[in-house]
Amino acid sequence: MTALASLACLPGAAFAQAADKIKVGFMLPASGTYAALGVAIENGFRMYVGEQGGKLGGREIEYFKVDDESDPAKATDNVNRLIKRDKVDVLVGTVHSGVAMAMARAAKESNTILIVPNAGADAVTGPMCGPTIFRSSFSNWQTAYPMGVVAAKQEGKKNAMTITWKYAAGEEAVNGFKEGFEKNGGKVAKQLTVPFPNVEFQALLTEIAAAKPDAVFAFFAGAGAVKFVKDYHAAGLSKTIPLYGPGFLTDGTLDAQGEAAQGMLTTLHYADELGTERDKAFRTNYAKAYKLMPDVYAVQGYDAAQMLAVGLKAAGGDIGKKDVFRAAVEKATIASPRGDFTLSKAHNPVQDIYLRKVEGKENRKLGVAVKGLADPARGCKL
Amino acid sequence: MDLATFLVQCLNSVQYGLLLFLLSSGLTLIFGIMGVINLAHGSFYMIGAYMAFALAPYLGQHFITMLVVGVILAVVLGYLLEWAFFSFLYERDHLQQVLMTFGLILVFEELRAILVGNDVHGVQPPEWLSGSFSLAGMMSYPWYRVFAAVACLVVAFAMYWMVNRTRLGMMVRAGASNRDMVRGLGINIKRLYRIVFAMGVALAALAGMIAAPMASVYPNMGSGVLIICFVVVVIGGIGSITGALVASLLVGFVDTFGKVFFQELSGMSIYLLMAVILVWRPEGLMGKRS
Numbered sequence: 055m056t057a058l059a060s061l062a063c064l065p066g067a068a069f070a071q072a073a074d075k076i077k078v079g080f081m082l083p084a085s086g087t088y089a090a091l092g093v094a095i096e097n098g099f100r101m102y103v104g105e106q107g108g109k110l111g112g113r114e115i116e117y118f119k120v121d122d123e124s125d126p127a128k129a130t131d132n133v134n135r136l137i138k139r140d141k142v143d144v145l146v147g148t149v150h151s152g153v154a155m156a157m158a159r160a161a162k163e164s165n166t167i168l169i170v171p172n173a174g175a176d177a178v179t180g181p182m183c184g185p186t187i188f189r190s191s192f193s194n195w196q197t198a199y200p201m202g203v204v205a206a207k208q209e210g211k212k213n214a215m216t217i218t219w220k221y222a223a224g225e226e227a228v229n230g231f232k233e234g235f236e237k238n239g240g241k242v243a244k245q246l247t248v249p250f251p252n253v254e255f256q257a258l259l260t261e262i263a264a265a266k267p268d269a270v271f272a273f274f275a276g277a278g279a280v281k282f283v284k285d286y287h288a289a290g291l292s293k294t295i296p297l298y299g300p301g302f303l304t305d306g307t308l309d310a311q312g313e314a315a316q317g318m319l320t321t322l323h324y325a326d327e328l329g330t331e332r333d334k335a336f337r338t339n340y341a342k343a344y345k346l347m348p349d350v351y352a353v354q355g356y357d358a359a360q361m362l363a364v365g366l367k368a369a370g371g372d373i374g375k376k377d378v379f380r381a382a383v384e385k386a387t388i389a390s391p392r393g394d395f396t397l398s399k400a401h402n403p404v405q406d407i408y409l410r411k412v413e414g415k416e417n418r419k420l421g422v423a424v425k426g427l428a429d430p431a432r433g434c435k436l
Numbered sequence: 437m438d439l440a441t442f443l444v445q446c447l448n449s450v451q452y453g454l455l456l457f458l459l460s461s462g463l464t465l466i467f468g469i470m471g472v473i474n475l476a477h478g479s480f481y482m483i484g485a486y487m488a489f490a491l492a493p494y495l496g497q498h499f500i501t502m503l504v505v506g507v508i509l510a511v512v513l514g515y516l517l518e519w520a521f522f523s524f525l526y527e528r529d530h531l532q533q534v535l536m537t538f539g540l541i542l543v544f545e546e547l548r549a550i551l552v553g554n555d556v557h558g559v560q561p562p563e564w565l566s567g568s569f570s571l572a573g574m575m576s577y578p579w580y581r582v583f584a585a586v587a588c589l590v591v592a593f594a595m596y597w598m599v600n601r602t603r604l605g606m607m608v609r610a611g612a613s614n615r616d617m618v619r620g621l622g623i624n625i626k627r628l629y630r631i632v633f634a635m636g637v638a639l640a641a642l643a644g645m646i647a648a649p650m651a652s653v654y655p656n657m658g659s660g661v662l663i664i665c666f667v668v669v670v671i672g673g674i675g676s677i678t679g680a681l682v683a684s685l686l687v688g689f690v691d692t693f694g695k696v697f698f699q700e701l702s703g704m705s706i707y708l709l710m711a712v713i714l715v716w717r718p719e720g721l722m723g724k725r726s
Contacts (some may be wrong), residue, residue, distance in 0.1 A: 086554075087554060087655060087656070089554055090554065090555075220703070246699065247699055247702075248695065248702070249702055249703030251660065252660070252703075253651060253652075253660075254452060254651075254691070256448045256451070256452065256581070256692075257445060257448050257449075257691075257692040257693075257695045257696050258695060258696070259575075260441060260444045260445055260448060260575060260696075261441070261696055263444075263575035264437070264438070264440075264441040264444075264575070276556060276654070277556045277652055277654035277655075277657070280556045280558060280652045280654070281651055281652045284558060284652065285650070288568065288578040288580065288581075288650075289568070289575060289576060289577070289578065290568050290575065290576030290578075307556060309555075309557075309558075310555070310556045310557050310558035310652060311558065312558055312560070
């Protein structure tokens, strides 16, 4: 009889337990070029949840995972698997902007909470912004605009050229630089592009050498960043025309760039040594937990969890109260390792952008390029 | 564009074109002459680049020795691959060749991920090639790029001599036009093919090793060049080494100048070139009319 009773109780008990947990769906790259970034984001997220004893807003967290393969063609299917099959309460993803856009669309349609821990596409918190869409990272515009300000005001450059891959992220970044540069009296003479993911730059370097601008702003990442910085140095240009970029030009690529990157100035919302107590604690704990040094991606994952925690706490653990969740996150100050930040109306971090200089194998902080910079969120109707 | 810039761009075009030739001449041997659609050719380029990365700590300063060692390793690899996989492909249809060689790409990429991971690596040029010189008073041109161009040129001449002046080359050319006849003459076509295939692999790997200090070493680096290689082979005329040389230089020029003058079209300039040439000469520039 007891056995029967317990049997009858089992499914119910299991159900109650499942309903108690908040389902977090990670849609991150687990394979391919961005795999390491996906791992760092997930590590950061889990680390914060771990620090809170595995509970946010009094509720346990249960994880679901999908490898998005950084493939926009598979994005809709992948995100629907999390939303419809796993019925997740919160989506966390991703690195690739094209995939993130599909996630934003799906999140909006299903009214699911989405926290973007990297993808910088301006559109996510621009035309595609939504009440349940949040970003814990940056917009492409946001990381490049300050470099334009610094180049014109601090470095006194008058005439610059930009170069990038011909794709959305690159164009958003170089236009951000152009805006910051021209607002402060500079002039971008020419904007060069290379088809993505082409890495043969020699012809365009010759053009740069012939045009002799005061400065060059480049947006490349990963293998392209390594190749470009090395080619630029090998062509002897680094001696005469300083090369600037958003931090992605040198983050995670310094080992491969070696000598060629030394002394370069970049802007980003994080640096290898911020020197604050908050950051020191974060770096030590992360290194202990994962036997790895944290990077900007780990920070963004960590802060995604912090944003979820703030919203959940305000809603008393009830993720269904989306209005309460949203209002709380909008009002919150997130104590990030990068420094405190709040969210703009469009749900993008309003944050300090640091000016960094490459020294050895570190992106060392020189100072703050622009304080409390908000993305203009053009096209957002929130 | 002033004359000096124009001349430097010409140099860029030639240097890029010669590297392309090194790559695509290997493909010409394997695809053009032996008739195997080898999608894994880009992987051999990648393997070459990773070999340079692996050998650089030991032989980096003895760059020529390093290239020789790399080529020997690549020949061995090619020989083994031909024995294990490709020797079964000659009689099969193209679909099966595509499937097999595509499978090899996946295997090579996975092996690379296991052995060296997904990071981007740099290879330093040796000390004696690491400087640059002033060109036309406007730009310092890296010595390494000059070295790369010269090395490719040397190999191009060696290839030309081998194909047109030696007995091996004669057999290869004969095999290209009529496999059965060569077999009928009592030549060990199996062994001939094994040698030719190993040479093709070695050429691609050599291109990868030479490119490594210029292009960095990174995952999937083979997939981009593979398409350009096929474009070169098709433009040049399938099976023609001379055609591959002419086509490589042509693609080098069109790509370089396209990038500078027609930014909007630069992604497709070489495909436009291919379209125009194939309309004019469907068999390619030096292809044999059938």
